[in-house]
Amino acid sequence: MIIYGSSFSPYVRKLLAYCEERGIAFELKAVGIGDPDPGYAAASPLKKMPAIDDDGYRLADSSAIIHYLEARDGASGLIPAEAQARGRAIWFEEFADTVMGACVGAIFFNRIVAPVFLKREGDLAAAIAAEREQWPAIRDYLQAELSDGRSWLVGDAFGLADLAVGSALHNLAHAGIKCGDESDPLGAYFERIKARPSFARWTKKEYALLSAMTAGG
Ligand SMILES: N[C@@H](CCC(=O)N[C@@H](CS)C(=O)NCC(=O)O)C(=O)O
Incomplete structure (x- = not known):
């Protein structure tokens, strides 16, 4: 494939x-x-x-x-079979792809894609507006969802919800947005996401490329 x-x-x-x-x-x-x-x-x-x-x-x-x-x-187990867990997993995927996607689009595109990859100025006003107006509600919502001490967004297992939300959080991190420190539920969650080998395989290369492309300037 x-x-x-x-x-x-x-x-x-x-x-x-x-x-x-x-x-x-x-x-x-x-x-x-x-x-x-x-x-x-x-x-x-x-x-x-x-x-x-x-x-x-x-x-x-x-x-x-x-x-x-x-x-x-065949079913991977990354999408839960149980009805309520399945609904919650699809909800978080949708949330990541739409609500977080719009925020990521404004921030990551204008701060990273445009200046670093496309070699043109990004719309910094749009990035700043998304950081001020969209990101706090996303952060607070995820923080509240994780505040009961759970490791992953749905049940006890890493799955589709974490793949979608975790991936969007990586883009925000690339653009300098912080999830909080490790004592915050969301900050600790993002540390677990970053440590997941399935993400780290790609993000290691992304961090290396971004730092090479932005070095000295
Ligand atoms: N809902 C789609 C969204 C895909 C998407 O928007 N991809 C962006 C990159 S993050 C893209 O290819 N944009 C190119 C364009 O809009 O021309 C998915 O989940 O695959």
Whole structure:
């Protein structure tokens, strides 16, 4: 299976970490925003990442791809079977992909993607507005959800909710947004997310590349 995308995208990182958690083999074909790669264009009608080509079966959207893989390879346990836990997992995935996605878009795109990768000025006013107006409600909500001492967002097990929320938190961290220190439920949660090998495999390379690209300037 080919996965088109860049691990800097929260949606791509979510899918890559999902595959790592399950031991699914894939080849990551690096594409950037607006990439003309014909395979990517064929797999992603809206030219958004991630997209896959699995032996000629093409599909876009991280959630659609994860559901495809759950059906292809059998239930992973990363999406709980129990009704209420399943509902909660899908809620957090949706929350990460939409509410957090909008905040990440404004902050990460304008502070990192535009200046570092696209070599143009980002809209810093939009990034500042998202940090002031969107991030506090997201942080407070997640903090409250984690305040009962749980390790992961749903039940006792790491799963889809943590893949989605954890991936978005990495983008905010890249852009300098802090989840709090380790004594805060959200800060401690993010430390557990960062330590997860399925994320660390990608984020190690991301931190190294970002520091190389921003060194000296
Ligand atoms: N709901 C989609 C969102 C995908 C998405 O928005 N990807 C962004 C990168 S983070 C993208 O490819 N943007 C390119 C564009 O909008 O042109 C998913 O979960 O895969």
